Amino acid sequence: MNFMTDRKRAQGLGAGSEGTQHHWKMMVTSICLVVLVPLFVFTFGSALGGTREEVLAFFARPFPALITAIGLVVGLYHIKMEIDEAVEDYVHGIACKLTLIAVKAVTYTLMAVGLFALLKLAL
Template sequence: MQFLTDRKRAVGNGAGSEGTHHHWKMIVSSICLVVLAPFFIFTFGSGLGGSYEEVLAFFSRPFVALVMGLGLVVGLNHFKMEIDEAVEDYIHGIAQKLTLIAVSAATYTLMAVGLFALLKLAL
């Protein structure tokens, strides 16, 4: 039998541990998205409606490619952090670990495919 007080069980958990770090990461990525989202939307919207050659020329511009790549990576990373938090709160045991692996794999796959498509357009 372990003789642990409530305080000793709580040390390392709760408000001063991993939650604070996660909160700051979410704040930073949210601020980045506040700036990037309008650029992403207006840049993507400007490229819509043209012929294949016009869209290819539009996405080959460095600023457009940079905005689209940053929007894709930061947005998907923010999505992943939020889904990870929800999974950690509501799923437990082996299902939690498998779900976290699946979410990470899906998110990084989407990032890789999106960046590859953007590179194909830009080059």
């Protein structure tokens, strides 16, 4: 038996109507992280061990600040999507909804705090 309508088959959507879109978001963030993680490690690693003034001057430059900001946001968004998938698979009912809300709140708070700290360093 085939449970997909002709329209869903043409649009590439499954029974839940979101699986393909979620898969593509995960693929895009994964590919971005393949590039961003080494850039972040080398950029952040070169700032380690410096004095406070050297670190402030390092992150005042646009390239290190942008790499750090983009790495932070994309990394946390990818982690959020992974946790969402695990919660949807293993937690059910109202606990699932509350856990998803908590995960979203924590990850967006971490993004905001990280970007604020980076702005304080850069400016």
